[in-house]
Amino acid sequence: MYAFEYHRPSSIKEAASLARKLADAKLIAGGQSMVPALKLRLARPTAMIDLNDLPELRGISVVGTNVVIGALTRHAEVAASKDVLMTLPVLAKVAAGIGDHQVRNMGTLGGAIANNDPAADYPAALLGLGATVTTNKRDIPADKFFTGMYETALKPGEIIASVSFPMAKRAAYIKFRNPASRFALVGVFVSETAGNVRVAVTGAAPCVFRVKNMEKALASKFAPEAIARIRVPADNLNSDLHAGAEYRSHLITVLAQRAVEAALSGK
Amino acid sequence: MGIPVSMTVNGKAVAAEIEPRTLLAQFLREHLRLTGTHVGCDTGQCGACTIHLNGRAVKACNLLTAQAQGAQIVTIEGVAAANGELHPMQAAFRQHHGLQCGFCTPGMVMAALDLVKRQPNPTEDAIRAGLDGNLCRCTGYHNIVKAVQTGAAAMKG
Ligand SMILES: Cc1cc2nc3c(=O)[nH]c(=O)nc-3n(C[C@H](O)[C@H](O)[C@H](O)COP(=O)(O)OP(=O)(O)OC[C@H]3O[C@@H](n4cnc5c(N)ncnc54)[C@H](O)[C@@H]3O)c2cc1C
Ligand code: FES
Numbered sequence A: 001m002y003a004f005e006y007h008r009p010s011s012i013k014e015a016a017s018l019a020r021k022l023a024d025a026k027l028i029a030g031g032q033s034m035v036p037a038l039k040l041r042l043a044r045p046t047a048m049i050d051l052n053d054l055p056e057l058r059g060i061s062v063v064g065t066n067v068v069i070g071a072l073t074r075h076a077e078v079a080a081s082k083d084v085l086m087t088l089p090v091l092a093k094v095a096a097g098i099g100d101h102q103v104r105n106m107g108t109l110g111g112a113i114a115n116n117d118p119a120a121d122y123p124a125a126l127l128g129l130g131a132t133v134t135t136n137k138r139d140i141p142a143d144k145f146f147t148g149m150y151e152t153a154l155k156p157g158e159i160i161a162s163v164s165f166p167m168a169k170r171a172a173y174i175k176f177r178n179p180a181s182r183f184a185l186v187g188v189f190v191s192e193t194a195g196n197v198r199v200a201v202t203g204a205a206p207c208v209f210r211v212k213n214m215e216k217a218l219a220s221k222f223a224p225e226a227i228a229r230i231r232v233p234a235d236n237l238n239s240d241l242h243a244g245a246e247y248r249s250h251l252i253t254v255l256a257q258r259a260v261e262a263a264l265s266g267k
Numbered sequence B: 001m002g003i004p005v006s007m008t009v010n011g012k013a014v015a016a017e018i019e020p021r022t023l024l025a026q027f028l029r030e031h032l033r034l035t036g037t038h039v040g041c042d043t044g045q046c047g048a049c050t051i052h053l054n055g056r057a058v059k060a061c062n063l064l065t066a067q068a069q070g071a072q073i074v075t076i077e078g079v080a081a082a083n084g085e086l087h088p089m090q091a092a093f094r095q096h097h098g099l100q101c102g103f104c105t106p107g108m109v110m111a112a113l114d115l116v117k118r119q120p121n122p123t124e125d126a127i128r129a130g131l132d133g134n135l136c137r138c139t140g141y142h143n144i145v146k147a148v149q150t151g152a153a154a155m156k157g
């Protein structure tokens, strides 16, 4: 790991001004993706801006029909939150399935979505619910936020403050876990919110994506058999030592049906 | 350029000047000479470096020391009683032969203590799931699970 300067701002404003001022600075929250990237020299920032002293970025609240979660909220906090369990239990389940307990004790929502790992879980939840990301500058709908492999709509130095998740009539996330990395080999998130059906897939392609033809079929009939014959073509899917593109394509249809079943049974 | 850090480690206040890139595991082992925190993989996978940061189990190889500024840290060295008597969880690992080479054991014990705090009566499944972030290359896990069950029961008594 190369050397860098370290800053620990005590307000979002100070963090933003440091990020503007310092060329090649990086934000660090839980460090669960950042520290490995530093070790591998995939990230070589000259300065690190630590967000851990910004309590205003933490916390979970229910605002109308939305659950709003601060960017610095740890995965373990979301998994155990009574508010989340009561209003949007699927989100607690997503958080509880990330990595392992130690990772969940440090890793944060903001870090997970800013990182946008192609196999990460939270991006599927944001896209699958139609959540909104609030930064220190603006609101970004999930549909516009995840733009490519490890790429997001965030501008350099822009800081995620919170994410607002609409409550769902029903929703489920089914993850086929890579037992070694714990990330999703494929994960499918299905939701029905106020007459709107969404299907989001992670792990299968360079970036999380929606399956519009499944959404259409489920909107007319929310049942597993409605999508049993819909396949996402393997052409643009990932092929690696863990799974081929054909297998991933197959998994999407299977997991999507299981997700619909789980959403219907409320489990 | 060095930066100042201060934290409480096993009940003692420590302060030091460190390079910002110093990992917490490195700080504990090389600066404080607390070598009970092991580094198995250095990639956040194996859990041998598990410690408690403000009461929560985390992997010390996957954190910058600076991220722990002001924190309460407990390492395996801080678990036994001052007179050297083993903590009930450590005693249970010995009783059940929950270790062979012992390399993973400090991390296993620290993760198990966090697990039992959240779930005082963990089932076998809960223990296996709760220790998901800790790998052991020797034991095959059965005796570790037994040890955690016994340790959990002893901690209540
Ligand atoms: C062993 C292991 C297993 C894992 N398994 C899974 C898994 O199964 N599923 C999964 O989804 N993830 C998994 N992860 C990743 C984990 O969820 C990370 O916590 C998460 O990806 C990053 O969150 P962080 O807070 O640690 O971010 P950091 O590592 O601190 O930062 C990551 C990136 O986000 C940026 N960032 C952080 N906060 C903000 C903010 N508020 N605004 C703007 N940018 C910000 C940083 O600049 C950096 O580029 C795993 C990690 C490990 C080590
Ligand atoms: S040494 Fe930290 S997880 Fe393996």
Ligand code: FES
Pocket (backbone or CB within 6 Å): B098, B099, B100, B101, B102, B103, B104, B105, B135, B136, B137, B138, B139
């Ligand atoms: S006892 Fe050897 S690695 Fe666990």
